[in-house]
Amino acid sequence: xxxxxxxxxxxxxxxxxxxxxxxxxxxxxxxxxxxxxxxxxxxxxxxxxxxxxxxxxxxxxxxxxxxxxxxxxxxxxxxxxxxxxxxxxxxxxxxxxxxxxxxxxxxxxxxxxxxxxxxxxxxxxxxxxxxxxxxxxxxxxxxxxxxxxxxxxxxxxxxxxxxxxxxxxxxxxxxxxxxxxxxxxxxxxxxxxxxxxxxxxxxxxxxxxxxxxxxxxxxxxxxxxxxxxxxxxxxxxxxxxxxxxxxxxxxxxxxxxxxxxxxxxxxxxxxxxxxxxxxxxxxxxxxxxxxxxxxxxxxxxxxxxxxxxxxxxxxxxxxxxxxxxxxxxxxxxxxxxxxxxxxxxxx
Amino acid sequence: xxxxxxxxxxxxxxxxxxxxxxxxxxxxxxxxxxxxxxxxxxxxxxxxxxxxxxxxxxxxxxxxxxxxxxxxxxxxxxxxxxxxxxxxxxxxxxxxxxxxxxxxxxxxxxxxxxxxxxxxxxxxxxxxxxxxxxxxxxxxxxxxxxxxxxxxxxxxxxxxxxxxxxxxxxxxxxxxxxxxxxxxxxxxxxxxxxxxxxxxxxxxxxxxxxxxxxxxxxxxxxxxxxxxxxxxxxxxxxxxxxxxxxxxxxxxxxxxxxxxxxxxxxxxxxxxxxxxxxxxxxxxxxxxxxxxxxxxxxxxxxxxxxxxxxxxxxxxxxxxxxxxxxxxxxxxxxxxxxxxxxxxxxx
Numbered sequence: 195x196x197x198x199x200x201x202x203x204x205x206x207x208x209x210x211x212x213x214x215x216x217x218x219x220x221x222x223x224x225x226x227x228x229x230x231x232x233x234x235x236x237x238x239x240x241x242x243x244x245x246x247x248x249x250x251x252x253x254x255x256x257x258x259x260x261x262x263x264x265x266x267x268x269x270x271x272x273x274x275x276x277x278x279x280x281x282x283x284x285x286x287x288x289x290x291x292x293x294x295x296x297x298x299x300x301x302x303x304x305x306x307x308x309x310x311x312x313x314x315x316x317x318x319x320x321x322x323x324x325x326x327x328x329x330x331x332x333x334x335x336x337x338x339x340x341x342x343x344x345x346x347x348x349x350x351x352x353x354x355x356x357x358x359x360x361x362x363x364x365x366x367x368x369x370x371x372x373x374x375x376x377x378x379x380x381x382x383x384x385x386x387x388x389x390x391x392x393x394x395x396x397x398x399x400x401x402x403x404x405x406x407x408x409x410x411x412x413x414x415x416x417x418x419x420x421x422x423x424x425x426x427x428x429x430x431x432x433x434x435x436x437x438x439x440x441x442x443x444x445x446x447x448x449x450x451x452x453x454x455x456x457x458x459x460x461x462x463x464x465x466x467x468x469x470x471x472x473x474x475x476x477x478x479x480x481x482x483x484x485x486x487x488x489x490x491x492x493x494x495x496x497x498x499x500x501x502x503x504x505x506x507x508x509x510x511x512x513x514x515x516x517x518x519x520x521x522x523x524x525x526x527x528x529x530x531x532x533x534x535x536x537x538x539x540x541x
Numbered sequence: 542x543x544x545x546x547x548x549x550x551x552x553x554x555x556x557x558x559x560x561x562x563x564x565x566x567x568x569x570x571x572x573x574x575x576x577x578x579x580x581x582x583x584x585x586x587x588x589x590x591x592x593x594x595x596x597x598x599x600x601x602x603x604x605x606x607x608x609x610x611x612x613x614x615x616x617x618x619x620x621x622x623x624x625x626x627x628x629x630x631x632x633x634x635x636x637x638x639x640x641x642x643x644x645x646x647x648x649x650x651x652x653x654x655x656x657x658x659x660x661x662x663x664x665x666x667x668x669x670x671x672x673x674x675x676x677x678x679x680x681x682x683x684x685x686x687x688x689x690x691x692x693x694x695x696x697x698x699x700x701x702x703x704x705x706x707x708x709x710x711x712x713x714x715x716x717x718x719x720x721x722x723x724x725x726x727x728x729x730x731x732x733x734x735x736x737x738x739x740x741x742x743x744x745x746x747x748x749x750x751x752x753x754x755x756x757x758x759x760x761x762x763x764x765x766x767x768x769x770x771x772x773x774x775x776x777x778x779x780x781x782x783x784x785x786x787x788x789x790x791x792x793x794x795x796x797x798x799x800x801x802x803x804x805x806x807x808x809x810x811x812x813x814x815x816x817x818x819x820x821x822x823x824x825x826x827x828x829x830x831x832x833x834x835x836x837x838x839x840x841x842x843x844x845x846x847x848x849x850x851x852x853x854x855x856x857x858x859x860x861x862x863x864x865x866x867x868x869x870x871x872x873x874x875x876x877x878x879x880x881x882x883x884x885x886x887x888x
Contacts, residue, residue, distance in 0.1 A: 215845075480878060482864075482871070491861065496887045498562075498875045500864035507863065509856075514838065516854065516863065517829075517847035524829070528845050531827060540843045 200328050201303045201399075202247040203292045206236050206256040206264065206310040207279055212457050212522070214529045215513035216490060219541050224310040225263055228455060230476040235455065236310045240268050242317065243308055246324050251303075253277050255292045280424040285432035287424060290406050291417035297399045304332040305402070307395040313464065315451025323448045327396040330364060330446070337405060338364065338396040339437065341389025341445040342452045347379035350460035350522065352391035352433075356445050364444040370437065373522075389445060392452060395437075405436050458506050459520050462488040488519055513540045547675050548650045548746075549594040550639045553583050553603040553611065553657040554626055559804050559869070561876045562860035563837060566888050571657040572610055575802060577823045582802065583657045587615050589664065590655055593671050598650075600624050602639045628771040632779035637753050638764035638771075644746045651679040652749070654742040660811065662798025670795045674743040677711060677793070684752060685711065685743040686784065688736025688792040689799045694726035697807040697869065699738035699780075703792050714790040717780065720869075736792060739799060742784070752783050805853050806867050809835040835866055860887045 210222030217223040224236045233241070236254075243252055254264050254271060258278040265271065277292045289307060296303050306328060314320045323340065331338050341354045352372055359366035370391065374382065382388035406414055410430075416423045437443055453464040465473045470485045477491035482500040489507045491497050497507060506519045513532075517524055533541045557569025564570040571583045580588070583601075590599055601611050601618060605625040612618065624639045636654060643650050653675060661667045670687065678685050688701045699719055706713035717738065721729065729735035753761055757777075763770045784790055800811040812820045817832045824838035829847040836854045838844050844854060853866045860879075864871055880888045 478883070480875065480882070482875070495859050495861060496879065496883065497861045498864065498879065499862075500868070500871060500875075502863065507861075509861065512842050514842065514844045514854075514856065514861070515846075516849065517845065521847070524847060528827065528829070528847075532843065532845065535827070536825075536843070 196248055197304075197328070197332075198248065198251075199300060199302050199304055199332065200247050201251045201253065201296050201300065201305045202243045202308055203253045203255050203277065203289075203296070203305060204236065204239055204243065204308045204310050205285065205288065206254055206260065207282065207288055208311070209257075209282065211526055211529045214525060214532075215515050215540065216508050216510045218511075219538070221263075222260075223455065225260070225267065228461075228475070234267055236264070237267055239308060239310045239312065240271075242314060242320065243306075243324075245317075246321050247306070250275070253292060253296065255279070255288050257282060280422065281427075282429075283424050283427045284429050286410060286430040286435045287413055287417060287427035289402075289432045289436075290410065290413050291422050291424075293399060293402050293406065294414075294418050297403055301399065303399040304328050305397060305399055307393075309393045309454065311455045312392070312394070313453040313455060317450075319448075319450030320452075323446065323450055324396075326363075327446045330362070331396045331398055331401070334361070334398070335401050335404075336361070336364070336397070336442050336444040337401060337437065337440055338444050338446055339367070340392040340394040340396070340448050342392050343447060343449040344379075344383045344388065344390050346463070347376060347383045348390070348460060348463055349373055349376055349379050349520075350457050350463070351454060353379075353382050354389045354391050354445055355387050356389065356447075361444065364446055367443045367445050370433065389447060390452070390454075391433075392448070393433075393454065396446070401442070405440055405442075409436055409439055457522050458488055458508070458525075459522060462486075462519060486519070543595055544651075544675070544679075545595065545598075546647060546649050546651055546679065547594050548598045548600065548643050548647065548652045549590045549655055550600045550602050550624070550636075550643070550652060551583065551586055551590065551655045551657050552632065552635065553601055553607065554629065554635055555658070556604075556629065558873055558876045561872060561879075562857045562862050562887065563855050565858075566885070568610075569607075570802065572607070572614065575808075575822070581614055583611070584614055586655060586657045586659065587618075589661060589667065590653075590671075592664070593668050594653070597622070600639060600643065602626070602635050604629060626771050627769065628774075629776075630771050630774045631776050633757060633777040633782045634760055634764060634771060634774035636749075636779045636783075637757065637760050638769050640746060640749050640753065641761075641765050644750055648746065650746040651675050652744060652746055654740075656740045656801065658802045659739070659741075660800040660802060664797075666795075666797035667799075670793065670797055671743075673710075674793045677709070678743040678745055678748070681708070681745070682748050682751075683708070683711070683744070683789050683791040684748060684784065684787055685791050685793055686714070687739040687741040687743070687795050689739050690794060690796040691726075691730045691735065691737050693810070694723060694730045695737070695807060695810055696720055696723055696726050696867075697804050697810070698801060700726075700729050701736045701738050701792055702734050703736065703794075708791065711791040711793055714792050717785050736794060737799070737801075738780075739795070740780075740801065743793070748789070749783075752787055752789075756783055756786055804869050805835055805855070805872075806869060809833075809866060833866070 210217030213223045255277040355368040356365040357368040473488045475490040478496045480498045485503045557564030560570045602624045702715040703712040704715040820835045822837040825843045832850045
């Protein structure tokens with residue numbers, strides 16, 4: 195399988211605040227080896243797509259501060275394959291800029307947008323799904339999103355509801371649903387109408403450029419042409435600015451053992467647990483009366499913990515975090531407060 | 542004030558397990574500077590007694606493994622002033638051996654037994670109390686224990702109940718009470734009959750030797766003579782073997798701002814607290830919804846903690862402990878378990 199017109203953009207610009215203190219501004223999660231596997235998340239992602247997309251056609255979208263890190267972690271990637279943001283402006287400007295750059299290189303490209311923090315268990319199923327999606331998108335004017343058949347009521351993911359309209363296996367979207375409450379997630383899993391939003395998008399380059407020109411016409415002139423002007427771009431998410439507004443979005447139903455390493459809570463959900471639902475990542479621990487926690491300590495450090503339930507205990511370098519595992523928004527606040535008080539020392 | 546017959550034995554043989562992981566087998570609490578004051582607890586104790594007892598008459602009872610450490614921390618102390626246990630056998634054999642050694646040096650000695658882990662706030666009051674107690678004991682056949690007027694219902698201390706019998710200010714003991722439940726401690730503080738057991742004892746050397754020969758006659762031959770045989774001594778506490786059995790025990794009521802650094806719980810009780818009763822010892826922390834905790838981190842390390850109540854969070858070197866602050870017995874179990882599993886690596 196190989197097709198000169200198939201391209202991949204790995205999105206690796208995140209600052210990884212949701213995984214503080216394990217990830218830091220200088221080393222966000224995509225550049226970390228979360229599971230002690232010997233490979234960082236971005237390396238795992240690159241290797242996965244390299245089996246489907248020609249290496250020269252794999253681009254990396256990231257912030258300029260991470261340029262050297264990416265080139266070091268992915269030695270096969272040339273500097274010309276980096277699409278660098280001057281400033282963090284969320285995903286919409288980054289995808290607009292990447293699309294413009296790829297269109298310049300190949301006006302008949304079909305592109306897959308790949309988050310750099312996914313886990314995939316069934317690689318064969320994944321490869322077949324990507325190939326099928328790209329073949330569909332290459333000769334269609336649809337914006338495709340891969341929907342993952344949910345296996346449990348995860349509240350840390352976004353969901354997609356499908357409609358009756360279809361083109362082959364591909365189903366027209368009814369609506370996007372942001373991270374739902376537990377009781378809704380349970381209903382979604384029961385029904386056959388809902389899928390997890392993987393954040394993996396596929397389209398022909400003309401389709402996405404048309405969408406940007408229609409829905410974010412202010413951003414286009416800022417990323418097209420000689421030098422992009424990120425500082426004047428709005429800070430907007432691609433999902434809300436384009437995908438939720440467009441009327442040509444289709445879902446590709448997939449089922450290849452997927453997880454998004456989006457928050458500590460989702461990480462806890464997908465990793466193996468002890469009999470008390472504790473997840474211990476690569477750490478020496480002795481737990482007494484502990485339930486449903488996630489624990490991650492530096493190498494060689496022992497954590498003895500008594501009577502915690504539903505907590506996160508994460509230490510790395512000069513910082514220790516002990517907080518409610520499922521309070522997703524709290525960590526952002528903590529990191530902001532830490533920066534206010536200590537500057538960059540711990541962030 | 543000075544008297545050639547007045548002697549002091551500083552008890553510094555403890556292994557400090559109750560303060561794990563801050564204290565370790567190789568460095569028990571008496572050899573640590575708990576409050577960042579620049580002085581370890583044993584140095585503070587030595588300096589305190591040096592103002593009352595001639596330096597040549599201050600002996601240190603400790604385990605042989607701590608010999609070099611003591612000589613380094615207390616450079617004025619000569620090797621001949623060390624009374625070394627070959628093996629840890631609790632306080633009864635240690636005090637018996639120390640008493641025998643001092644009797645050999647001065648058969649008319651009056652001795653004060655001084656724990657190495659006390660805090661004293663009113664040094665003048667303390668000095669006067671020691672002097673008064675030693676003068677009383679020097680010409681009496683009583684075993685004296687300093688009783689501290691309780692200021693709050695501490696459940697981590699032993700209490701002493703006094704009887705009506707008295708000799709001057711010194712009151713005959715009615716009974717020793719081990720660490721009481723909260724409701725009892727509250728009654729004790731209200732009444733005027735109860736004192737904290739300071740663990741500071743005073744007696745003429747003949748009085749204590751007589752007590753040992755009467756109540757622990759098996760131990761005497763093992764510590765008297767050329768070379769003591771600690772391995773065949775029973776592992777027994779001086780309080781239960783002698784003080785609780787003797788019928789000549791008197792209490793010296795004292796009130797000089799005293800605290801025993803016996804457990805994390807008592808340390809929390811005596812140290813300054815924030816508005817939510819958190820004690821933070823010399824650490825960078827950011828606390829959210831935290832109440833009644835004790836936190837101690839290594840220098841330069843930040844702890845961000847959310848929604849903990851009544852916990853201990855202590856990290857030192859290669860170990861982190863998170864446990865219920867007031868579960869006094871749990872830490873011993875943890876340390877035993879850690880040794881069973883990891884050997885000496887963390888203990």
